[in-house]
Structures are given as structure tokens and as C-alpha cells.
Amino acid sequence: MFRFDIINHLIKIYNFTNYLEIGIFDGECINRINCQNKDGVDPGVENGLAIGVNYKLTSNDFFEQNKDKFYDIIFIDGLHLSEQVDVDIENSLRQTKDNGMVILHDCNPTNLEMTLIPRETVQWNGDVYKSILKFRKINTKHSFFTVDTDWGVGIIVKNKKQLDWNAPKNYDLALNDWHYFDLNRKNLLNLISVEEFFKLFNDRPVLKTTWNSGFFSCCTVKLRGILEFHHKNNILPNVDSSEQWELYKDDGIDEIQQWWGGTVDVFNQNDITDKFFKNNKIYDFDFQNFSDFSNYPKVCNEDQFINYHKINYDYVNKITDIYFDLSEEVLSIKKHLIKKYKIETSKIIAVCFRGNDKFLETNLPSYEILMNKIEKIKNEFSDHKILIQTDEKEFIDLVTNKFNDCIVIEETTKINKSTNSVQYTIKKGQRVYSAQLFLAVMSIISDSSKVILNSGNVGLWICLFRKKSNNVYQFLHKLDETPNEFWLE
Numbered sequence: 301m302f303r304f305d306i307i308n309h310l311i312k313i314y315n316f317t318n319y320l321e322i323g324i325f326d327g328e329c330i331n332r333i334n335c336q337n338k339d340g341v342d343p344g345v346e347n348g349l350a351i352g353v354n355y356k357l358t359s360n361d362f363f364e365q366n367k368d369k370f371y372d373i374i375f376i377d378g379l380h381l382s383e384q385v386d387v388d389i390e391n392s393l394r395q396t397k398d399n400g401m402v403i404l405h406d407c408n409p410t411n412l413e414m415t416l417i418p419r420e421t422v423q424w425n426g427d428v429y430k431s432i433l434k435f436r437k438i439n440t441k442h443s444f445f446t447v448d449t450d451w452g453v454g455i456i457v458k459n460k461k462q463l464d465w466n467a468p469k470n471y472d473l474a475l476n477d478w479h480y481f482d483l484n485r486k487n488l489l490n491l492i493s494v495e496e497f498f499k500l501f502n503d504r505p506v507l508k509t510t511w512n513s514g515f516f517s518c519c520t521v522k523l524r525g526i527l528e529f530h531h532k533n534n535i536l537p538n539v540d541s542s543e544q545w546e547l548y549k550d551d552g553i554d555e556i557q558q559w560w561g562g563t564v565d566v567f568n569q570n571d572i573t574d575k576f577f578k579n580n581k582i583y584d585f586d587f588q589n590f591s592d593f594s595n596y597p598k599v600c601n602e603d604q605f606i607n608y609h610k611i612n613y614d615y616v617n618k619i620t621d622i623y624f625d626l627s628e629e630v631l632s633i634k635k636h637l638i639k640k641y642k643i644e645t646s647k648i649i650a651v652c653f654r655g656n657d658k659f660l661e662t663n664l665p666s667y668e669i670l671m672n673k674i675e676k677i678k679n680e681f682s683d684h685k686i687l688i689q690t691d692e693k694e695f696i697d698l699v700t701n702k703f704n705d706c707i708v709i710e711e712t713t714k715i716n717k718s719t720n721s722v723q724y725t726i727k728k729g730q731r732v733y734s735a736q737l738f739l740a741v742m743s744i745i746s747d748s749s750k751v752i753l754n755s756g757n758v759g760l761w762i763c764l765f766r767k768k769s770n771n772v773y774q775f776l777h778k779l780d781e782t783p784n785e786f787w788l789e
């Protein structure tokens with residue numbers, strides 16, 4: 301198993317199209333790489349100009365002159381002095397795309413002689429391994445693995461945290477003491493076997509999720525599907541959601557009738573998930589123990605109505621981190637709203653009341669019950685402002701008339717109290733954006749100090765984004781658990 305086999309595997313499974321190699325020599329590697337666009341950088345100090353070198357430059361000059369070039373995957377194999385490799389890593393990380401990868405050769409030298417500078421051996425790794433130690437010492441953002449083959453092939457996975465960070469390592473000692481490095485290399489380099497590499501970076505089975513209704517109803521069904529899949533197959537799937545969020549597709553069906561369910565007559569087969577959530581790659585997921593939301597029957601309609609304090613967040617958060625991490629577009633809307641409305645989430649009592657046609661499915665609190673709850677909490681936390689989010693205009697009027705320090709996000713769609721649902725009123729062309737806006741507001745609510753909500757998919761997802769349910773006051777679906785009181789806190 302050689303460096304180019306590893307790189308080719310990654311290019312294939314992640315559909316990478318742009319490859320850069322630093323240090324080409326005779327082209328043994330770059331000529332074997334199967335990628336749509338390949339760039340090769342080499343000043344030609346060790347060999348004549350090999351086929352594959354289209355930038356006859358040092359890596360420093362290349363990065364300096366090509367700041368606008370971004371790659372999916374960069375292979376660093378130029379000058380093997382750690383001071384230079386440090387710079388190559390920094391430049392490469394800057395010029396790889398999100399979730400891109402930086403690969404390094406010669407990370408795992410077998411003996412001290414092969415690392416000496418100046419070079420004394422024919423086969424020579426230089427002190428590249430020291431750059432790995434220095435990188436791992438300060439790195440807090442990216443995953444790192446060294447595949448134990450072909451002198452150690454290092455893989456930095458950009459913007460992806462990993463699980464081994466807590467294992468004790470003394471990078472400083474390893475930098476100064478070869479023997480310490482030699483004894484602890486597995487831990488220090490995060491060495492993995494070729495088999496482990498294929499397990500971690502694999503072609504995952506695809507799960508197709510189908511259900512259309514409100515935005516968070518689609519999310520719940522998708523999450524339920526992933527949980528069940530993990531339970532059954534012990535592996536997390538790649539998810540194809542092309543038949544979901546139909547009501548939110550700008551190029552979807554023209555007229556949205558009031559319906560919910562798995563199918564509509566005309567499907568637009570685009571998967572628009574990435575408008576809402578990042579396409580996070582799945583690494584290091586070693587949780588084999590399936591855990592449901594709670595003990596409720598496994599019927600997706602019921603998930604939204606569970607007691608949110610009983611969610612096994614330790615498990616579910618790991619899944620939502622992968623599949624429901626907010627997209628950059630949503631995060632930027634969120635940032636804009638926070639600035640515009642001067643929102644300090646640590647001093648917010650967020651009230652999220654999903655009314656209107658929700659009464660068809662669950663027990664809703666009356667305005668009076670809600671107002672009493674808001675008043676009670678506001679009395680306790682008088683320095684907090686109230687952020688009110690609801691689809692019923694009348695309720696906004698009631699709250700804003702009673703409390704003078706309210707925040708109402710004007711941008712979200714509201715309707716007069718009725719048996720309709722907001723999403724059916726949004727026109728084509730505004731659907732994606734209005735869902736992104738709604739998500740951004742839900743995320744602000746989930747960050748708020750106190751949250752008052754009713755049961756339903758919206759409430760459930762506020763808790764799932766919050767990743768816990770402390771200081772959440774939930775109005776229960778039914779009185780199964782606490783016979784005299786609908787409110788849970």
C-alpha cells in the first residue's frame with residue numbers, strides 16, 4: 301500500500317477534483333494520481349523537470365503567487381526539513397477547501413539515522429515527524445492520522461475534530477528525545493493500520509429518507525432513520541434526502557396544497573440538505589451502543605412529543621453533530637440577526653410557541669397559561685429580555701403589550717391564528733431563505749438562557765440544537781408522567 305493508493309482512495313470516495321503535490325521528483329506519485337485537475341510544484345533541485353511539474357517553483361513561492369487557488373487535497377512531499385514542512389502545512393491548510401485534506405509523506409521514520417540533517421542515508425525521511433508533533437501540539441481544529449505504510453502517510457482532515465485528543469501525549473519531550481518518540485509513536489502520530497484506514501475512510505452505505513411536512517418534521521424523520529440504521533447496521537450511513545424538504549425547494553412544486561406524508565406527485569429530485577446543514581464527513585465514530593431518543597414507541601410521529609429531559613443527549617448529540625450542524629449560510633444569517641436585534645443570549649428568556657394547526661396533533665397551552673409562565677420566569681430573572689417567536693400574530697401582540705423589553709424577529713413569517721400552517725403560505729423563490737432564517741432563529745433560541753416551549757418538532761429541535769435541556773420549560777403533550785402539571789422544567 302503506497303502513498304498514491306491512499307490519496308487515490310480519498311479522491312475517489314470524496315469525489316475530490318483538485319489535487320496539488322508539493323515535491324514531484326521523477327513523478328512516481330503524481331503520475332499515478334487519478335484526479336480531474338492536478339498541479340505539481342517542484343523547483344527541480346533534485347531532478348530535472350519531471351512530467352507533472354507545472355509550477356517550477358519552491359512551495360513558498362508557489363503559495364505566495366497563487367493565493368486564489370484552493371484544492372480539495374494537497375500532498376506535501378517537498379523539502380523534508382521540519383521548518384519548511386511547518387510552513388507547507390500552514391499554507392496548505394489555508395489553501396484547502398473546507399473538509400479538504402492535507403497529506404504528508406515520511407511521517408514515521410524507522411530509525412534516528414533516517415531523520416538526520418544533513419542527510420546521511422540513501423533512504424531518508426528528514427525530520428518531517430517533528431512537524432507532525434508541532435502541529436498536533438497546537439492543533440485544535442483538524443483530525444490527524446498517520447497510516448502505517450510507505451514511511452508513514454499523514455492525513456490532516458480539515459475542520460474535523462477527532463476522538464483521540466484526550467489521550468496523554470508529551471509532544472515537547474518527543475521533539476527532544478528520539479527514544480521517547482520511538483516508544484510512543486503510536487500515540488504521538490495517531491498511527492493506524494491500512495485496515496483501520498479503510499474502515500475510517502470508507503464508502504458508506506446510503507440511506508434514503510423520505511417524508512415531507514414541516515421543516516423540523518423532516519429533520520425528525522431523517523434523524524429517526526439514521527438512528528434506526530445505526531442500530532441495525534452498526535455503521536452510520538450517507539444520507540440521500542433528495543425527496544425531503546419538498547415544501548422548502550425554490551424550484552419545487554408550484555402550488556403547495558395542505559398535505560403531509562412521504563410522497564407528492566411531482567418531486568424535484570435535488571437534495572437541498574446542504575442549504576441548511578453542513579456536509580460533515582464521518583470519522584472516528586466508534587459508538588456502537590444504539591440509544592433511542594427515549595422509551596417512547598418507535599413511531600416517528602411520537603418522537604416530537606417526548607419529554608425532552610429524557611433524551612439521551614450523550615448519544616444523540618454525536619449524531620446531530622454530524623448530520624445537523626448548521627450550514628455557513630444559516631450561521632451568517634444568525635450572526636446578522638444577533639447584531640441587528642442586539643441579542644445577548646445569556647440574558648434572554650426565549651418563548652417559542654408553535655400554534656395554529658399544531659392543535660390537531662397535541663395539547664397546546666392557552667395564551668393565559670403561557671403568559672403566566674413567562675411572567676413567573678421574568679419575575680425571577682428581571683434583567684432578562686423576552687424573545688418571542690411564534691407563528692400566531694395575536695400572541696405576539698399580547699406579549700409585547702404586556703412586557704416592554706421584548707424582541708420580535710420581524711423577518712420570520714407569521715399568520716393570524718387559524719387552522720393553517722405557515723409553511724404553506726411561503727412563495728417559491730423565498731422558501732429556502734425563509735427556512736434558513738427560521739433555522740437561524742431556532743438556533744438563537746436554543747442558545748438562550750431560558751426557553752419556554754410547547755411539545756412538537758420545533759420544540760424538540762430547539763433542545764437538540766441546545767444539546768441539553770436545562771432551563772427548558774416544556775409544555776407536555778400529555779399528562780402520562782406528571783399527572784397534575786403540564787409544565788416540565
Ligand SMILES: C[S@@+](CC[C@H](N)C(=O)[O-])C[C@H]1O[C@@H](n2cnc3c(N)ncnc32)[C@H](O)[C@@H]1O
Binds near residue numbers: 329330347
Ligand atoms: C521526495 S521527492 C518527491 C517525491 C514525490 N512526491 C513522490 O512521491 O514520488 C522531493 C522533491 O521535493 C523537491 N523540493 C525540494 N525543495 C523544495 C521546495 N522548497 N518546494 C517544493 N519542492 C521542493 C525536490 O526537488 C524533490 O524533487
